[in-house]
Amino acid sequence: MKNKIQLITYIDRLGCKSITELNSLFKNELKGLFGGLHILPFYYPIDGEDAGFDPIDHNLIDPRLGDWNDLKELSEEVDIMADLIVNHVSAKSIQFQDYLQKGEKSEYASLFLKYNTVFPNGATEADLLSIYRPRPNLPFTMVKLNDGSVKLIWTTFTSNQIDIDVNNKIGIKYLESILDTFEKGGVKMIRLDAAGYAIKKPGTSCFMIDETYEFISQLTKKAKAKGIEVLVEIHSYYKTQIEIAKRVDYVYDFALPVLVLDTLFNKNASSLKKWLEVSPKNALTVLDTHDGIGIVDVAGEGEKPGLIEGAILSKIVDQMHINSGGNSLKATGAAASNLDLYQVNCTYFDALGRDENAYLIARAIQFFVPGIPQVYYVGLFAGENDMELLEKTNVGRDINRHYFTKNEIKEQLNRPLINDLKELMLLRNNHLAFNGDFNLIETSKNVLNIKWVNNNHIAELFIDLTSMKMETKFSS
Missing domain, CATH: 3.90.400.10 (Oligo-1,6-glucosidase; Domain 2)
Structure with a gap:
């Protein structure tokens, strides 16, 4: 995977009706901003009950979007990541x-x-x-x-x-057939969706047990034999993430979104700094995704402490709801048919109270911490909660799954905030310092200072959390 920012998006929610139109968008409006593209489920059908994560046919691209030849052509423009949904199939399959x-x-x-x-x-x-x-x-x-x-x-x-029974010979053959299809279609990387639930065993939690690690390791070997890298998606206790990172190419840094909110809300980078000392370096960093903002990733587990104290974490969640004007409450927990117990459904921009300075600082932190940054399509435009879509579908996560039109994209790309963000993205993609050594400079709790050094190439981020002022320095 290139050490450049990735975009994660649905095809039909980014002003595109087809893979071909998405290819055009990358060659024009988004040129240079991304080194990789994670396309959220594009299998038949894209509009099932779970926005494509319930495929009727995992080996068939939804004909409304195109076919595998179109994807192969797009893969020549940008590295493609696709979801391998390992745990289940549609009841309509x-x-x-x-x-x-x-x-x-x-x-x-x-x-x-x-x-x-x-x-x-x-x-x-x-x-x-x-x-x-x-x-x-x-x-x-x-x-x-x-x-x-x-x-x-x-x-x-x-x-x-x-x-599905992933240990049964038919289940094994089913997953291998998808890998074969991906290889032919130009997919360079896969995300193992819901892999933590794939193995069930009596007397266990049936989640991330020893046999699950072995399953992930074996599937990773099969993918790598076809030249496909593997990203594992697990929302879990942070030490589980560290353990998984030893066995695969990449994991998500799902702890980062809430740690950044903690840093900005409480003017205190202590918890974030502690995480950066132990966090997996083979990570994809995120602030937002197609799902909610994960809480379990920083919380404690039983008597084991988490990355953020429980009382502080509760206040962070409350602050997100306040900042969004209460709209995130309408999409979280038992509200809006939402069944995700450990996430807050809200755009990251709204979680920050639509504070443009705070949003740009949050993205700068994401781009400077170790890992490959991944930017969600709504986050690319500092999008706001889509209450109209939420009311229409009554699906909590749709609050952060807006359908952008081509005109909206043109308007968003001309916003001063987005122009500043694009400038920062281009520097992150092209400055040689980010291929060097990461240095977390020792400072007080209300200051965050990160420096990357690659010979004479230097990139530095300095944030005074008390004044909420940020300074970036780049030299070669």
Whole structure:
């Protein structure tokens, strides 16, 4: 992966109707701003119940967007990352529909994870209560087959997302077929979506257990054999992220978004500095994504302390809700059909109270800490919460999934704030200092000073949190 900023976006929400139009956008309006492109699910269909993360056919690009030849052409312009959805398929998939019709006689019967697959001798109350849940209730859905029998199917996320048995030979073949398709389509990197939930074992949390690490390692080897790098997406206790980073090419720095908010809200960089001393350096750094702002990534786990004290973390969450005028409350927790227990749904710009100076400082911190920066398409334009879309869909995460028009993009790219952001992005992409050594300069808690040194190439960030003044220096 190039040491340059990546864009993460949906095709149809960035003013584009097709992969071809996205290619044109990269060659023109966005030229030079990004060294990589993470395209959020573009498989058939892109408009399912979970915005493409419930594919009916993972090997088929939604025909409304184009085909694999179009993606191959785009890959010649920019390095492409795609999602490998390892945990589940759509209930509308050909495979699951065949299982509904034929039951255990279906050639796909063993592809799907059932209650008795994991608990052949039944489960105790303790077994069920120990299962780690990203959403309320137990991870099972009652399904009626064509012969009238009822099965309890494992559904970690929604009843439309049917968990697969990744250790079964059919499950293994299914995932390998997607890797083959990606290789032919010019995909240079994959993100393993929901990989932490892929392995279920009685008597465990069924989340990031030892067998999960082994599964991730084996799948990573298969991808790398095809020249494809691997990014693992895990929202979890921060030490879990550190452990995963040892086994794959890249992990997300999901702790950074809240640590930056903590730094700016409380005028105190202490927690951020402590994290930077131990954080994985093979990370993709983010402030915002297509999901919410993760809280679990900085929180404690049981008696184990997190990166931010619980009382301070609660105040940070409250401040986000205040800064957004209460709109984030309408999209978070039990509101708006939102089932993500550990995230706040809000654009990062609104989380900062639409303070342009604070937003530019936040991006500068992201660009200067170790890792490959990834910028979400809404964040590229310092986007505001889309309350109209939220009201229309009643899906919490849609507050930060605006559909931009071509005219909106032209207007946004001419904003003074966005011009300042673009200038900072070009420096991050092209200055040789960022290929050198990272130095966290020892300062007081209300000052953040970062310096990159590569021989005579130097890039330095100095932030006085008390006055909220930032200075950047670049020399060669």
